[in-house]
Amino acid sequence: xxxxxxxxxxxxxxxxxxxxxxxxxxxxxxxxxxxxxxxxxxxxxxxxxxxxxxxxxxxxxxxxxxxxxxxxxxxxxxxxxxxxxxxxxxxxxxxxxxxxxxxxxxxxxxxxxxxxxxxxxxxxxxxxxxxxxxxxxxxxxxxxxxxxxxxxxxxxxxxxxxxxxxxxxxxxxxxxxxxxxxxxxxxxxxxxxxxxxxxxxxxxxxxxxxxxxxxxxxxxxxxxxxxxxxxxxxxxxxxxxxxxxxxxxxxxxxxxxxxxxxxxxxxxxxxxxxxxxxxxxxxxxxxxxxxxxxxxxxxxxxxxxxxxxxxxxxxxxxxxxxxxxxxxxxxxx
Amino acid sequence: xxxxxxxxxxxxxxxxxxxxxxxxxxxxxxxxxxxxxxxxxxxxxxxxxxxxxxxxxxxxxxxxxxxxxxxxxxxxxxxxxxxxxxxxxxxxxxxxxxxxxxxxxxxxxxxxxxxxxxxxxxxxxxxxxxxxxxxxxxxxxxxxxxxxxxxxxxxxxxxxxxxxxxxxxxxxxxxxxxxxxxxxxxxxxxxxxxxxxxxxxxxxxxxxxxxxxxxxxxxxxxxxxxxxxxxxxxxxxxxxxxxxxxxxxxxxxxxxxxxxxxxxxxxxxxxxxxxxxxxxxxxxxxxxxxxxxxxxxxxxxxxxxxxxxxxxxxxxxxxxxxxxxxxxxxxxx
DNA sequence: CTGAAAGCGCTTACAG
DNA sequence: CTGAAAGCGCTTACAG
Numbered sequence: 001x002x003x004x005x006x007x008x009x010x011x012x013x014x015x016x017x018x019x020x021x022x023x024x025x026x027x028x029x030x031x032x033x034x035x036x037x038x039x040x041x042x043x044x045x046x047x048x049x050x051x052x053x054x055x056x057x058x059x060x061x062x063x064x065x066x067x068x069x070x071x072x073x074x075x076x077x078x079x080x081x082x083x084x085x086x087x088x089x090x091x092x093x094x095x096x097x098x099x100x101x102x103x104x105x106x107x108x109x110x111x112x113x114x115x116x117x118x119x120x121x122x123x124x125x126x127x128x129x130x131x132x133x134x135x136x137x138x139x140x141x142x143x144x145x146x147x148x149x150x151x152x153x154x155x156x157x158x159x160x161x162x163x164x165x166x167x168x169x170x171x172x173x174x175x176x177x178x179x180x181x182x183x184x185x186x187x188x189x190x191x192x193x194x195x196x197x198x199x200x201x202x203x204x205x206x207x208x209x210x211x212x213x214x215x216x217x218x219x220x221x222x223x224x225x226x227x228x229x230x231x232x233x234x235x236x237x238x239x240x241x242x243x244x245x246x247x248x249x250x251x252x253x254x255x256x257x258x259x260x261x262x263x264x265x266x267x268x269x270x271x272x273x274x275x276x277x278x279x280x281x282x283x284x285x286x287x288x289x290x291x292x293x294x295x296x297x298x299x300x301x302x303x304x305x306x307x308x309x310x311x312x313x314x315x316x317x318x319x320x321x322x323x324x325x326x327x328x329x330x331x332x333x
Numbered sequence: 334x335x336x337x338x339x340x341x342x343x344x345x346x347x348x349x350x351x352x353x354x355x356x357x358x359x360x361x362x363x364x365x366x367x368x369x370x371x372x373x374x375x376x377x378x379x380x381x382x383x384x385x386x387x388x389x390x391x392x393x394x395x396x397x398x399x400x401x402x403x404x405x406x407x408x409x410x411x412x413x414x415x416x417x418x419x420x421x422x423x424x425x426x427x428x429x430x431x432x433x434x435x436x437x438x439x440x441x442x443x444x445x446x447x448x449x450x451x452x453x454x455x456x457x458x459x460x461x462x463x464x465x466x467x468x469x470x471x472x473x474x475x476x477x478x479x480x481x482x483x484x485x486x487x488x489x490x491x492x493x494x495x496x497x498x499x500x501x502x503x504x505x506x507x508x509x510x511x512x513x514x515x516x517x518x519x520x521x522x523x524x525x526x527x528x529x530x531x532x533x534x535x536x537x538x539x540x541x542x543x544x545x546x547x548x549x550x551x552x553x554x555x556x557x558x559x560x561x562x563x564x565x566x567x568x569x570x571x572x573x574x575x576x577x578x579x580x581x582x583x584x585x586x587x588x589x590x591x592x593x594x595x596x597x598x599x600x601x602x603x604x605x606x607x608x609x610x611x612x613x614x615x616x617x618x619x620x621x622x623x624x625x626x627x628x629x630x631x632x633x634x635x636x637x638x639x640x641x642x643x644x645x646x647x648x649x650x651x652x653x654x655x656x657x658x659x660x661x662x663x664x665x666x
Numbered sequence: 667c668t669g670a671a672a673g674c675g676c677t678t679a680c681a682g
Numbered sequence: 683c684t685g686a687a688a689g690c691g692c693t694t695a696c697a698g
Contacts, residue, residue: 002449002473004675015685020677030683045472047447051387052675055690060384062427071413080404087432092450094395094427099420114380116335117425139378140335227615253612260615279586279612282560282593337691348669353693361667385691388674668698677690682683 003044012040023048062092063303064118066109068125069222070097073253073277074292078124078146081296089304094118098126106132113139120303122146122296127189142310144303146295148189149316154306156299156317160190163288163321164197165204167248167272170323172205174332176245176270180213182233182258184224184250191223194250194274212240217254230254234261246270246332252277252287259285259328270329274321284327291319336377345373356381395425396636397451399442401458402555403430406586406610407625411457411479414629422637427451431459439465446472453636455479460522475643477636479628481522482649487639489632489650493523496621496654497530498537500581500605503656505538507665509578509603513546515566515591517557517583524556527583527607545573550587563587567594579603579665585610585620592618592661603662607654617660624652 009016014033021029022037029037041047054060065082067075086093096112098105106128113121113136120142128136133150136143145155164181171179181198184191195214202209215237217229230249234257237244246269249255255273262268273280276289302315342349347366354362355370362370374380387393398415400408419426429445431438439461446454446469453475461469466483469476478488497514504512514531517524528547535542548570550562563582567590570577579602582588588606595601606613609622635648 006675016676017678017685017687018683020675021684024677028683033683045447047444049675050448050450051384051393052690053677054384055388055674055692056676056678058677058690070416071409073409076404076406076409083403083430087430092427092429094425096425097416097420111380114378115383117383227611231615256612256615260617278560279589282564282589283616284593339691349692350669350671350694351667353691354668357693363667366667382691385674386693388676388690389692389694391674391693670697672694672696674693675690678688680685680687682685 003046005046005048007044008037008041008046011044012037020048060117060119061090062094062118063120063122063300064094064096064112065122065124066096066098066112066126068098068105070095072222072225074147074225074251074275074290075124077277077292078296078299081293081298082122082300083296084293085297085300085304091304110136113141113143116141120144120307122299122303123148125190142303142306144299144306146299149318152314154302154315156295156302156319158290158295158319158321160193160321161197161200163274163290164194164248164250165201166197166321166323167274167288168198168201169205170272170329171246171248171270171332172201172207174246176332177207178213178241178243178245180215180237180241180244180247182230182237182247182249182254183214183216184229184254185220186216188223191250198248213244215240217257225251225253227253227257227260230257231261232257234258235265238265238267244269246329247272249273251275252280252285255280255285255287255328256283259283270332272323272329276324280324281326286326286329287324289322289324295319336379338379338381340377341370341374341379344377345370353381393450393452394423395427395451396453396455396633397427397429397445398455398457399429399431399445399459401431401438403428405555405558407480407558407584407608407623408457410610410625411629411632414626414631415455415633416629417626418630418633418637424637443469446474446476449474453477453640455632455636456481458523475636475639477632477639479632482651485647487635487648489628489635489652491623491628491652491654493526493654494530494533496607496623497527497581497583498534499530499654499656500607500621501531501534502537503605503662504579504581504603504665505534505540507579509665510540511546511574511576511578513548513570513574513577513580515563515570515580515582515587516547516549517562517587518553519549521556524583531581546577548573550590558584558586560586560590560593563590564594565590567591568598571598571600577602579662580605582606584608585613585618588613588618588620588661589616592616603665605656605662609657613657614659619659619662620657622655622657628652 005016005019008019100108125147149155217233252273252275273287276287338349342352433441458480482488550566585606585608606620609620
């Protein structure tokens with residue numbers, strides 16, 4: 001049923017080389033021949049097959065996004081930025097969802113790289129051990145890291161330590177003493193950094209640091225970056241520290257849950273989230289802005305440049321997150 | 334740099350057929366030979382290339398999601414459901430983002446089908462004209478429609494007319510007379526149906542229908558399904574109908590914007606959204622639930638079944654949306 | 667259990 | 683401007 005270049009060539013009375021040229025925008029085909037081929041191709045709905053083209057030309061024209069969790073807001077925004085850029089360039093996007101844990105996780109990542117189903121890879125929120133990164137570096141493929149960085153790879157990330165520091169310091173400087181942190185999975189890379197920044201703010205302010213002020217929710221689904229994670233964390237927080245002054249949340253989506261918990265508990269303290277997802281502006285949530293869309297866009301650009309020039313110097317872009325104050329911190333600054 | 338099956342065969346002292354068999358889980362290879370091949374392959378980081386395998390075996394093991402707008406909540410949820418299913422089945426996911434408008438839109442859709450870069454296609458929120466659907470039906474590929482249906486295609490959708498009807502009727506039955514509708518792009522398929530349901534509720538209730546009660550926002554970005562779309566629509570609504578009794582919003586994300594507008598305008602009327610995205614529960618938004626995750630999951634399953642059996646009877650799954658009442662409609666029912 | 671060989675559907679120098 | 687032919691990296695009957 002599906003026709004090939006041979007069928008078209010036969011029906012149009014030309015060679016397969018000519019048919020191929022017609023579909024490759026080659027100028028070396030007479031208008032007459034071109035029209036004849038196009039007409040035949042159209043009549044049977046022919047179009048070159050992606051895989052065969054890829055094999056023969058060694059060009060796939062697709063880049064692959066490798067992600068751990070597909071349905072979260074952070075990734076969605078990043079993806080939007082990637083698509084904005086890709087569309088302009090005519091590349092296709094492929095998505096690989098890494099589902100394994102532990103060693104299997106790395107094996108999956110390595111596997112997808114080896115299959116060569118794309119010409120370039122965008123690693124989004126993929127966090128590995130140093131020796132694993134080193135191993136990956138040996139493969140002759142272009143990879144750009146998003147939300148992570150490691151020596152030797154192009155990357156686009158945000159300074160998580162600084163972001164958490166800024167949010168926490170803002171509370172401390174405003175005179176609040178008991179400033180809690182609603183955390184997510186503590187072994188996750190971004191959380192480690194955010195906790196670091198949170199601590200640092202206490203130290204810089206000359207306050208004693210109390211680790212019991214850092215509390216997570218009751219679920220590790222999506223690494224704890226969920227409404228429910230924030231909701232249950234705030235409930236726990238209120239049990240342990242009923243006199244909390246203010247709270248920093250490790251993501252906006254958790255802050256949404258925390259806000260609800262506060263409402264249910266009938267308490268009200270200033271809150272700062274993290275990310276600045278779209279709804280935050282509308283629900284009046286103060287937050288630490290990560291330029292997610294830009295990150296996806298820039299990362300894609302960086303990757304394409306790398307693909308076109310392997311000798312290019314490594315570029316590590318690190319954004320400084322920006323604090324955005326809204327209703328949830330009203331009157332504190 | 335990149336090694337092929339030939340390199341491995343040579344180094345392991347076997348034929349390429351044997352190497353191929355090792356990587357295809359064929360049992361017809363002695364354990365000894367298998368180990369030898371695997372060792373060599375590991376030492377150079379070899380793995381069969383996806384495209385070459387695809388060409389030779391005519392199996393790609395990838396399914397493609399074709400979507401108009403990538404970064405929206407509805408799609409994100411659907412995608413999550415697709416991945417849940419795909420992961421279990423060992424298929425890869427590819428995403429094609431249709432960016433064109435008008436005729437170009439259809440051309441892009443047709444083009445991606447013809448390229449055969451996947452064995453099955455999931456069309457998500459792709460709405461075409463009858464003659465375009467008919468044309469698509471001629472191609473020998475498996476396609477499952479999500480959020481749309483058309484004779485001759487497998488599909489998974491939700492009854493938009495009924496959803497809007499239920500929401501509106503609930504208000505009307507509760508005694509509200511002036512019930513507005515915050516709409517999105519009126520030429521979009523789901524909006525047409527939701528407006529239909531909205532109207533129907535008035536007719537069934539014996540009320541006169543006033544089309545000036547249907548108002549959209551000031552932007553068609555993402556077809557108007559944005560916070561901003563809802564925000565500006567509510568502002569307009571308040572100008573035209575300052576004495577509105579209640580309001581139905583065509584999506585939760587717009588409702589978030591509308592809620593903010595109401596706050597800024599210092600008015601308060603009952604609101605019902607559409608979708609039931611995750612945050613809705615936490616912000617207390619009443620809504621019409623679309624089982625997005627399930628839809629993605631079921632659609633993927635349907636597609637795989639179709640791929641395995643082209644003779645299978647067409648299956649058109651239509652969900653009945655469910656009204657979920659929360660704080661935003663407190664006390665009305 | 668293993669190998670030789672044909673074939674998958676294209677692209678691309680090389681000639682003319 | 684056009685064609686014949688080799689090659690891309692695999693898989694898979696067919697033999698043995």
